[in-house]
Amino acid sequence: MRRRASELVPVLRANAAWTEQNRQLHPESIEAAADAGIFRMRVPKRYGGYECDAQTLVDVSIELGRGDGSTAWVFSVYWIPGWMVGMFPDEVQDEVFTSPDVRVCGTLSPSGMAAPADGGIVVNGKWGFISGALHAQWQEIIAILVPEQGEPYPVMALVPISELEIVDDWHVGGLRGSGSVTTVAKDVFIPQARVLPLPSVMTEQYASVLNAESPAFRVPLLGAANSASVGGPVGLAKAALELFYERMNRKLTYTNYESQAEAPITHLRVADAAVKIDQAEFHARRVAELADRKGLTGEPWTLEERIRSRADIGTICKLTKSAVETLAMSSGGSSLYDTSPMQRILRDIQAINLHALMAPDANHELYGRMICGLEPNTTYV
Secondary structure, three states: OHHHHHHHHHHHHHHHHHHHHHOOOOHHHHHHHHHHOHHHOOOOHHHOOOOOOHHHHHHHHHHHHHHOHHHHHHHHHHHHHHHHHOOOOHHHHHHHOOOOOOOEEEOOOOOEEEEEEOOEEEEEEEEEEEOOHHHOOEEEEEEEEOOOOOOOEEEEEEEEHHHOEEEOOOOOOOOHHHOOEEEEEEEEEEEHHHEEEHHHHHOOOOOOOOOOOOOOOOOOHHHHHHHHHOHHHHHHHHHHHHHHHHOOOOOOOOOOOOOHHHOHHHHHHHHHHHHHHHHHHHHHHHHHHHHHHHHHHOOOOOHHHHHHHHHHHHHHHHHHHHHHHHHHHOOOHHHHOOOOHHHHHHHHHHHHOOOOOOOHHHHHHHHHHHHOOOOOOOOOO
16 A cells, blocks of 8 residues: 555645646546545455554555645545545445445534434534545545434534535635545435544544454554644655755855755755654654554553553644654745745645644643543543
8 A cells, every 4th residue: 555655745735736637536536536446445445444453554545745735635534534434334335435436524623513414413514624525426524413412412423525615715714725625514414324423533433333353443543643734744844855865966056066965054954854854753653653552452542541642643743844844944045936846845744733632742741640639621532
């Protein structure tokens, strides 16, 4: 899979400018990824999927990130709700996985409301930042269910994307090509089989029987999401380093240096960036190793492991952002042109650092609370 992903890099790079300009993935990139099996990586084997381990996700997403940030982001996002389908009853999986290349988008934000209905629920609401919605067949949603009796609680549900309205509002500065639009539900009926209580999901009370003993599915939701998310930023930073190397022999304007490679400031900056990228990859590997090891043994995750995994994500984002910023600032004024991928890489890595579940400060605050003996102030661990 890593080799196949590496072979995709030239295709993704060639389509990167079109992808950004059109604010959605290039059809050729989607087709090439399907041929390479990228969309099958988190699909159960009984449907023709690979049930890949987390280390393979990191390997592949690093290569995809080297190709194009927006495309890598969307493909990694598909792995998360696609994996979440595996939590639902097996008959629901039969309904969704009609093809091993099916693409599922989604969110963990509870920005919809649900009401009980005969045989299921009726949902109204809208969900923003739905990466890959333009090319997905299904969406996983979170809504607050108000039961006839008892307190409201969040539920997770699956909806065919054809039943949702898509609002083309993705006009942004980074990850432009991800097409992370808003989707809207207006009185959408969802059968009860495609609805799960989110509190049960967050405590690993999944409804699938056939996936129960699979190492790929025997992990917490956030553990699986973390593993899918960490490679892309590392790949983006590696792409920036590669691009810097390609232009390192340029003359430094207004200096006597005939080559940037001769300047001591270059040595310091490139070493700083390279070391930070190495550090980020270490944390990415640690996230994946934890998920794989616990999935194989079936051991429950400790609260410390859950929170440290989120801290690892924050560290990866912080390190890769710093490395890319250093390389971009060392690339000269010509790197500002639209024809230079460096400016796009910089904006993409900054956008990733703004994601609520990846933001360094939020994740480090959570980790610090634990170190200081306080309870987590979020259920998303």
